[in-house]
Amino acid sequence: MKFTKTFAFCALFLLLSPTLSACGAESSGGAINLRVLNWEDYIGEYEVEIDLDEDGEYEVYPDVLSAFEAYERIVNNKQVNVIYDTFDTNETMLSSLRTGKSTYDLICPSDYTIQKMMSQGMLEPFDEGGTPNYDSSVSPYLQGQMDYISADDGEGNITPISEYSRGYMWGTLGILYNPGKISEDKGIDEDLVKFDMADWDSLWDSRYHGEMSIKDSMRDTYSVGIMRLFDSEITSAILDSGYYDDNLDLKEGVDANAIIDNITNDDLFKKMDEIFNRSDRETVSSVEDVLLELKSNVFGFEVDSGKDDIVKGLVGMNLAWSGDAVYSMDRGENEADETIYYSVPKTGGNIWFDGWVMPKSDSLHKDEAQEFVDFLSRPDIATANMDTIGYTSFIAGDDVLDLVRNWYDPRTYAMYVYHDATLDGLTWEDSDFLYDDDGELVYQDGTGFHDGSDFGSLDMTGSTYEQAVVNGTPMSWGEYQTYYNENVAESEDDMLAWDVVDLTYMFKGTLSEETSLGDTPDTNPYLFYTDELEEIEQDGETVLAGRQFYAQYPPNYLIPKLAAMKDYADNNRFVLTMWENVKGNNLPIWGVVVFGCVLGVVLAFGIAALVTKYRYRKLKVARRKLRRQ
DSSP: OOOOOSOHHHHHHHHHOTTGGGGGSOOGGGOEEEEEEEETTOSOOSOEEEOTTSSSOOEEESSHHHHHHHHHHHTSOOOEEEEEEEESOHHHHHHHHHHTSOOOSEEOOBHHHHHHHHHTTOEEOOOTTSOHHHHHHBOHHHHHHHHHOEEEOSSSOEEEGGGTOEEEEEEEEEEEEOHHHHHHHHOOOHHHHHHHTTSGGGGGOGGGTTOEEEESOHHHHHHHHHHHHTHHHHHHHHHHTTSBOTTSOBOTTOOHHHHHHTGGGOHHHHHHHHHHTOOSHHHHHHHHHHHHHHHTTSSEEESSOHHHHHHHTSOSEEEEEHHHHHHHHHHHHHHSOOOOEEEOOTTOEEEEEEEEBEEOOTTOOHHHHHHHHHHHTSHHHHHHHHHHHOOEESBOHHHHHHHHHHHHOHHHHHHBOEEOGGGGTOOGGGOEEOBOTTSOBOBOOSSOTTTTOOOOSSOOTTOOSSOEEETTEEEOHHHHHHHHHHHTOSSGGGOOOOEEEEOHHHHTTOSSOOOOOOSSTTTOTTEEEESOOEEEEETTEEEEEBOHHHHHSOOGGGGGGEEOOOOOGGGHHHHHHHHHHHTTSSSOHHHHHHHHHHHHHHHHHHHHHHHHHHHHHHHHHHHHHHHHO
16 A cells, blocks of 8 residues: 555566576475565564574574574474565556466555455465464554455455454555745745644645645545545534534543444444545546646655655655655654654544455465464564564554654653764664663663763653652652753753653553553553644644654544545446546646746757757868868
8 A cells, every 4th residue: 555666677577587486386305485475665674683482582683584484493393485575566466466477375465455355266364363473462453444344255255354364564644744845935834834734625725836746546646535525524524423523623521542442333433434435436526626626736746756755855745654754754854854744634534554465376385374474463573574664563562562662752762861873973773772781771860871971961760661760759750841841941942741642542452561551651551652742723723743653653533533445346447547537647737837848948958059069060170171271
């Protein structure tokens, strides 16, 4: 769903290579070749240190695939070689499978493609209990989403896709934007930009003309057209639910977690699901008109360059997948000194996911395929994958919790010494927390640890996520904020005001130790502090502007407004025709005019250069003649 990579040539080479058939054969010595097809850049490629057999001994492996091969050898006494290929789109992957020129044990398609493959009888179901790590660590909310989507299994049985797939990564589709650039380009106040981006209609607003690139992806851009076309109906459904006020904010006293626990039976969810998956001829025709209007307001379409273009300042807005948004925000902050934001508008939007499936074949290595998926579902391996690719795993658990805290929880930065490697002339990717000889995080203690540098005026030794200890005095983290503001902050801009984000929907039931749950992050591991949310107020209405944490883990009050797009089935022909009409010209009219002018200037300069060259040549010939005389 997320990646539309320019890898088609290599994929085509692999498919046509006469050596590919050898991948299906077992190598000598009884080794098993496990054939895996995944999106490009979608698995851990860095060194990973793990305890494979949980005996307390940790080993370092070059990457996740090497670690799995070692796991099979050490734990399961098998010689398994992973034959790993990549693909660029769901459609090209499906097309190549249907030719029969390639077979795989595992493929990682998107939600709607899993549904399509099931309905065509292409998949083998997972064994009950075949993936125990997955079963114990998968997010309960995401598992419920997979249970909700169903398809004919090819034998006339309507079956949840969760029986034929295991979730891998998930996210949302939203608006990635740089308020600073937009303000500079358009003269719009930055806070007004942040406010406007909480509404899908901003993409059609003439104030942002030519500022945005949108996905050259039929389904993603179609979903945005749906949100525009049925905006009033969606707003009415949100208000009618009784959960949200007139500003579409969750009402005080409404428990979002109670809604999410039973979300697939919730009337609002069902209405969002129904609207989001409308694909009849009349709807598609109306969406086409909406998208043609959008096309005239945007800079153009992009395949996979948008996440880089916004960092380079080529565009100020981009229709983006959440994982790409995190990538752009990280790069913008660390390489270009640009503060970029991400928004899922207040009326909701698309939630997507990718999952592992086993295509039916006579050569399927089912046991090893399930072992591979279950290995990736270990929370320690899930964190290694997340750390490489920037997307959000289906898996929760203690290791993922620790990773999220290290990335986003301001308590971590208050407690421990964070070393900024860029001060040493290294890249920002080398920056990390400091650890002592026992592998424990080093507390900020104001003693000048590490080359005499001072890492903080407060001694935080003994602090935990449950309690701050400031200069030897225990206190809650709420009290710490007050203490810091009164004794350390030098200006109002330096003062702490941490918001709380509830991620119960993600981590519930997946942690090894879960005691009684309180109502603060000190007493509830599902609650997180964050310092990245900004409240933006315009004309008495308030919206939240978010960044990386918001992109990876949407706040729970947004979850009931999200819906997955399913397979269009027979209506796919309507949507395909619509997209061909919208894409008939890749540039909007103004873009064509600009391109024509640029082309004209280039041609004019080219002709002038040729004329000049011709005249210069004539002068040289004339001078030579003069010399001979």
